[in-house]
Amino acid sequence: MKSKLLVLLLAISLVANAYFVMFEEQPSFEEGQLREMQTRISSLEAENKKLKMQINQENKLLQSFENGSQICPAGIEGFAILQGPAVFQKVELERAGPFIQRSVSEEGALLNISVEIRPGKGRVLVQTTPLMGVVFQDAANTAVSVAENKTGRQMSSSDIIFSITAPGETPGVDGPSAGALMTLLTISAINNAELNKSITLTGTIDDEGNIGQIGGVLEKAQASKAGGKTLFLIPRENSELVTYQRIERKLGGFTVIEQEPKAVDAKKYIEKEVGINVEYVDTIDDVLKYEKINV
Structure with missing residues (x-):
């Protein structure tokens, strides 16, 4: 009895499966095409949106050129040169009997x-002789940044190459004291302006x-005067x-020589003792007032 029941249930199961296979609704060919088209449309819409953004950016850039904007993707070209003063240490060795004295000036x-x-x-590049x-x-780097701000020109598509050479055997020097001069040079090169060679500066x-x-x-x-410069710009600081003044004092039977420090106005002292005109500057704007003036 049980076996007949199992056979009956199996037959019912087979009939049910056959029914579902034969009559279950299958996606039509048209529905498959529709889904594929929807996928392609979504992809095209995304690409179209991207292209619109790119076109808007290019239109803004083009408009900036038409309005006289200074931002230029093409590389800027220019050149400027000027002599600048530097200080280096000179070491001399002197023999005094069995001893060697070392003097630094x-x-x-x-x-x-x-x-x-x-x-x-x-890129900002530096090639130097002597080595810096x-x-x-x-x-x-700072000089280039300040020059960009002053001129409104961006140097991202240009290389800026500083070259420093010294006549004779000048030992290597270092320090930021040529920063103001390099800024002046960079501004001059960007603007294609010729500098007045009778001036120099430090700072x-x-x-x-x-x-x-x-x-x-x-x-x-002193170096600027010896090099033929007529105007020396220095920081107001x-x-x-x-x-130092030489002071002699008598103590008993001995004479003591001392160097007494004295603060003086740099402009007045240099103009009198060295013989070169001096002006104080606070900013690069002050320097630009003198770049083309013959003194």
Whole structure:
């Protein structure tokens, strides 16, 4: 009895399966095509949206050129050169009997500093003789940044190459004191403006275009005068110059010689003792007032 029941149930199951296979609704060929078309439409809409965004960006760029914008994807080209003062240490060895004395003094020298701008990848490069240090490279980067802000020109499609050479055997120097001069050179090269070769300057530069204090201002003034310069621009922070007066004192049977420091106005002292005109500057805007003036 049980076996007959199982056979009956199996037969019912087979009939039911056959029914579902034969009569279950299958997706038609038209529905498959519709889904494929919907997928393609979605893809085309996304691509169309992307193209519209790209066209809008290009239209804005084109409009900026038509409105006289200074932003230019093409590389800027230019060149400028000017002599700048630097201070280096001079070491001399003197023999005194069995001993060797080492004396160190500071001397000034004029360096030939130039900048060349040509189409490139926005690199700031420095080639120097004598060798310069990392601080000099930092000053070059800041100079370019300030020049971009002042001129409104972007240098992302140009390479800026600073070249520094010194006549004779000048030892390697380093420091940020050429920052203001390099900024002036870069602005001049961007604007294709010729600089007045009778001037020179010294001073650091910061991101805001402010010119800061440097060392060796007297030695730099002497080098500038010896190099034929007639105007020397220095930071206002260097307006106080410390000089030393020789003082002799009698103590018993001995004469004591001392060097007494005295603060003087740098402009007045240099103009009188060195013989070169001096002007104080606070910012790169102050420097630009003198770039074309013959003194």
